[in-house]
Amino acid sequence: QVQLVESGGGSVQAGGSLRLSCAASRRTVNNYAMGWFRQAPGKEREFVAAITWSTLYADSVKGRFIISRDNAKNTVYLQMNSLKPEDTAVYYCAIDLNRRSNIATNMGAYDYWGQGTQVTVSS
Numbered sequence: 001q002v003q004l005v006e007s008g009g010g011s012v013q014a015g016g017s018l019r020l021s022c023a024a025s026r027r028t029v030n031n032y033a034m035g036w037f038r039q040a041p042g043k044e045r046e047f048v049a050a051i052t053w054s055t056l057y058a059d060s061v062k063g064r065f066i067i068s069r070d071n072a073k074n075t076v077y078l079q080m081n082s083l084k085p086e087d088t089a090v091y092y093c094a095i096d097l098n099r100r101s102n103i104a105t106n107m108g109a110y111d112y113w114g115q116g117t118q119v120t121v122s123s
Contacts, residue, residue: 002026002112004093009117012083016121020078022093022114030071033096033103035110036078038089038119045092047105049078056103061087083121090116 003025012018022034035050049057049067057065066079076093094110096103104110 002095002097004095004112004114006091006093006114006117009091009119011120011122014084014121014123016083017079017081018083018119020080020091020093020117020119022076022078024074024076024095027071027074030069030074031100033099034067034069034076035094035096035103035105036067036076036091037094037107037110038087038091039116040086040089043089045107047107048091050096050103050105051076052099052101052103054101054103056105058105080119083119085121085123088119088121090118092116 005023008020033052036048039045051067064082069076094113097111
């Protein structure tokens, strides 16, 4: 079992920045794919970014968001810059225990999820 705890959400004006953190209860983060997803009110949860030894981003956040990891802290980060109102959502981190190199963008591939952290961007 892996526990994931997100933090760093909040409210910000358009154009601002936030950094989300996802702390894992085990050193699992160092070996497997970790991803960020988000869910806006009335919408389905969608892929945002993921990291193994490489990174993958949704087109909607490419060039604005950066995913990274700190293996010593068992933590994955999502640096969000140039935020837009359409980025408003609950952000979830997740781990895929079946992949160490390639990255999946579908929710079903991920085995454990955090509780989510709210990000609100006002115009």
